[in-house]
Amino acid sequence: MSDIHDLIQVGLLERSYSIHFGENILSQVGEELKSKKFPSKLAIITNDRVFPLYGNQIKASLVTSGYECHFIVVPDGEQFKSLSTLESIYDQLIEGGFDRGCGILALGGGVVGDMAGYAAASFLRGIPFVQVPTTILSQVDSSVGGKTGVNHRLGKNLIGAFYQPKLVLIDIMTLQTLDPREIRAGIAEIIKYGVIYDANFFAWLENNVDKLLRLDSEALLHAVKRSCQIKADIVEIDEREGSIRALLNYGHTFGHAIEALCGYGEWRHGEAVACGMIVASKISQNLGLSDGGATRRIEELLRRFNLPIKVPIFDLKQYVEAMSRDKKVRAGNLTMVLNLGIGRAKLVPVSNVEDIFRTALPELEA
Numbered sequence: 001m002s003d004i005h006d007l008i009q010v011g012l013l014e015r016s017y018s019i020h021f022g023e024n025i026l027s028q029v030g031e032e033l034k035s036k037k038f039p040s041k042l043a044i045i046t047n048d049r050v051f052p053l054y055g056n057q058i059k060a061s062l063v064t065s066g067y068e069c070h071f072i073v074v075p076d077g078e079q080f081k082s083l084s085t086l087e088s089i090y091d092q093l094i095e096g097g098f099d100r101g102c103g104i105l106a107l108g109g110g111v112v113g114d115m116a117g118y119a120a121a122s123f124l125r126g127i128p129f130v131q132v133p134t135t136i137l138s139q140v141d142s143s144v145g146g147k148t149g150v151n152h153r154l155g156k157n158l159i160g161a162f163y164q165p166k167l168v169l170i171d172i173m174t175l176q177t178l179d180p181r182e183i184r185a186g187i188a189e190i191i192k193y194g195v196i197y198d199a200n201f202f203a204w205l206e207n208n209v210d211k212l213l214r215l216d217s218e219a220l221l222h223a224v225k226r227s228c229q230i231k232a233d234i235v236e237i238d239e240r241e242g243s244i245r246a247l248l249n250y251g252h253t254f255g256h257a258i259e260a261l262c263g264y265g266e267w268r269h270g271e272a273v274a275c276g277m278i279v280a281s282k283i284s285q286n287l288g289l290s291d292g293g294a295t296r297r298i299e300e301l302l303r304r305f306n307l308p309i310k311v312p313i314f315d316l317k318q319y320v321e322a323m324s325r326d327k328k329v330r331a332g333n334l335t336m337v338l339n340l341g342i343g344r345a346k347l348v349p350v351s352n353v354e355d356i357f358r359t360a361l362p363e364l365e366a
């Protein structure tokens with residue numbers, strides 16, 4: 001068993017919390033929660049894929065530390081990140097006698113984390129929760145920053161709340177059981193941090209592709225930790241996405257359109273973001289904010305991780321229509337996140353959406 005290597009503080013006044021990192025640290029969850037005086041009765045919300053892998057390990061640690069644990073196991077899949085699954089979670093909490101003195105632990109990827117977080121935010125007007133993320137995407141993105149929620153049949157993540165966890169515990173050992181496609185999709189979000197915020201980190205990623213693909217512990221810990229530090233820096237300044245937190249949506253506007261047009265589930269979110277980042281970089285280049293060298297480096301790095309770099313072919317109008325339904329569109333204006341070379345980005349409002357995308361994507365029919 002190894003130790004918790006390190007931690008990062010997310011400084012948000014009375015909502016502050018720490019992110020713990022390590023390898024084989026699931027067994028320390030109980031002690032960590034106890035040291036934070038986390039409520040002694042816990043609902044562990046997970047899914048039927050993750051429960052058989054890590055349920056017993058978590059339970060053993062919690063029970064040894066004196067916790068009363070109740071598992072709530074939801075079906076695996078984005079389609080179950082829904083109001084009806086949420087209702088079944090509330091049912092089980094009420095039937096299990098959960099009150100304001102109890103807590104929730106989310107064990108799984110972003111789907112479980114977002115839904116368990118929203119259950120915690122809304123049940124009895126809010127009970128404390130902790131995140132134990134088990135995918136790369138959830139470790140570097142969704143478990144940190146307090147965005148929680150579920151999908152509505154008319155769109156992704158439309159019902160939700162900002163609600164910060166009390167602790168995030170990241171065990172990179174859990175990534176060993178992850179499907180390779182999920183690993184690559186999560187790495188796209190790591191690359192995003194390099195493009196928008198940290199040129200040195202981007203260069204480090206260029207030099208560590210092989211290590212990351214073979215899940216080398218040291219490389220993974222560095223990549224996950226640096227990503228969380230960047231996210232924490234941004235969230236500390238702008239918790240509720242009034243300004244720079246929106247930079248984290250780099251590649252997402254077009255990425256969400258790909259996911260919507262191809263049908264949710266066809267493309268992994270990170271794959272769509274990978275493609276969206278290239279589109280954003282081309283637009284940035286066309287507007288004179290960046291150069292061809294940056295686009296080539298982003299494209300090459302994504303290609304080396306075997307992430308998709310070719311836009312699926314639909315009519316440009318279909319893309320524009322899909323983007324117009326994005327949560328980020330206000331009063332008909334789209335604000336794009338555009339990179340300034342590698343390592344910096346800014347928000348750019350665009351009104352002539354169709355023209356801008358036509359120039360960047362000549363391969364699409366007008």
Ligand code: NAD
Nearest residue numbers: 049076109110111112134135137138141142147174177178
């Ligand atoms: P996911 O939760 O669906 O997990 C992907 C797959 O991996 C699932 O089948 C899951 O059961 C499985 N899995 C999880 N951990 C595993 C492990 N250790 N070993 C084997 N299999 C494992 O998908 P995701 O990519 O983690 O998250 C996507 C979700 O996150 C989306 O709903 C998205 O909207 C949300 N998200 C939220 C934020 C935020 O800030 N809250 C940010 C980005 C994405």
Ligand code: GLY
Nearest residue numbers: 141145147245248
């Ligand atoms: N995933 C984007 C954010 O947390 O703001």
